[in-house]
Amino acid sequence: MTPSEPTLWVDIVYSWSLVWNQWTIWNSVTTNLRNLNKVPVDPLTWTEYTYSRLNTTWDSLPYFVGILNDKLYFWADDWMNWHELWSSDWTEIGTIKFKTITPQWWENIILNNKLYFTADDWVNWLELWTSDGTEIWTSLLTNISLVWDTEIEDLKIYNNNLLFTAGNFTDWFNLWISDGTELWTIILKNIGTSWDWNVIYNNKYYFWGNDWINWDELWISDGTEIWTVLLKDINIGWDSSVGALMGYNNKIFFGADDGINGSELWMSDGTSDWTTMINDINLSWSSYAWPLNVYNNKLYFIASENGDFIFKLYLIDGSTDGVESFDISFEVM
Numbered sequence: 001m002t003p004s005e006p007t008l009w010v011d012i013v014y015s016w017s018l019v020w021n022q023w024t025i026w027n028s029v030t031t032n033l034r035n036l037n038k039v040p041v042d043p044l045t046w047t048e049y050t051y052s053r054l055n056t057t058w059d060s061l062p063y064f065v066g067i068l069n070d071k072l073y074f075w076a077d078d079w080m081n082w083h084e085l086w087s088s089d090w091t092e093i094g095t096i097k098f099k100t101i102t103p104q105w106w107e108n109i110i111l112n113n114k115l116y117f118t119a120d121d122w123v124n125w126l127e128l129w130t131s132d133g134t135e136i137w138t139s140l141l142t143n144i145s146l147v148w149d150t151e152i153e154d155l156k157i158y159n160n161n162l163l164f165t166a167g168n169f170t171d172w173f174n175l176w177i178s179d180g181t182e183l184w185t186i187i188l189k190n191i192g193t194s195w196d197w198n199v200i201y202n203n204k205y206y207f208w209g210n211d212w213i214n215w216d217e218l219w220i221s222d223g224t225e226i227w228t229v230l231l232k233d234i235n236i237g238w239d240s241s242v243g244a245l246m247g248y249n250n251k252i253f254f255g256a257d258d259g260i261n262g263s264e265l266w267m268s269d270g271t272s273d274w275t276t277m278i279n280d281i282n283l284s285w286s287s288y289a290w291p292l293n294v295y296n297n298k299l300y301f302i303a304s305e306n307g308d309f310i311f312k313l314y315l316i317d318g319s320t321d322g323v324e325s326f327d328i329s330f331e332v333m
Helices: 006-010 021-037
Strands: 061-068 071-077 083-090 094-098 101-110 116-120 126-131 138-144 149-158 160-170 171-178 185-187 199-201 204-210 217-221 229-232 239-246 251-257 264-268 275-279 290-295 297-301 312-319 323-331
Touching: 021 290, 083 101, 101 149, 101 160, 126 149, 149 171, 171 204, 199 239, 217 239, 229 251, 239 290, 251 290, 264 297, 290 312
Parallel strands: none
Antiparallel strands: 061 071, 071 083, 083 094, 101 116, 116 126, 126 138, 149 160, 160 171, 171 185, 199 204, 204 217, 217 229, 239 251, 251 264, 264 275, 290 297, 297 312, 312 323
């Protein structure tokens, strides 16, 4: 078929000979599709902050945290203190270092007029912090690991709570929930969880979980422990999880391996009975199908028909439920 957006592939393909694994494919193509979809791009990421020259020697590499009470909060390096937390009232004189703590850049979120982020104060290692925009109330929310860094991943807002995965080098990643207080920052479910690729869709949280019985499988949660349950054991006796979960047309789409058909594209409506494989694209083994993004009300994904790592771009049109492929392909060298 001929793509309805003729410039789509031109914007996607670049340096495929440098791509070495499927995650890189997903990340690279998703970035380009999001750019096409005109999702706002953070203007502060990896660029100099033009309101104030923070680092007179080199780039200050500011990284956006959030806007709270009409002030901008970001991480920046002034060359003397490494990356620290800064704030700005949008004037040069009002752009100041806000707190001497070292960030984990990528996990920041705002809930109920408070910032939540991960940082290291060199006393409690890397942990979850909170701030109301004042230095005195910028503090450690809870010390999860006590004696080592806690990796906080996939911070999300769900039913007015924070939902995230947390763990360290000596402990598994578990699913946590917080109402923003230390007392109620607790493990939601004591199961191993993936670092990323989890999604909230139709007021349910979908994620890859491991309860040590069914291995890595698809789970669903309504934010309570009792209803955080295995959705389906797709590959009985082994892992089925492959990667990204994406909501589209009232269903969740994802790559999974049932141990019979290899890694193919699956979908779920949130029930076990209707968690099914969509299409066995590679009849001999795995197509490594991977959902990328929703664009113009169509779901795009990639797959390899012959398992030879020559991938094609496919789409699912929710109005017809059909799976179509573009007459374009690329090879992973």
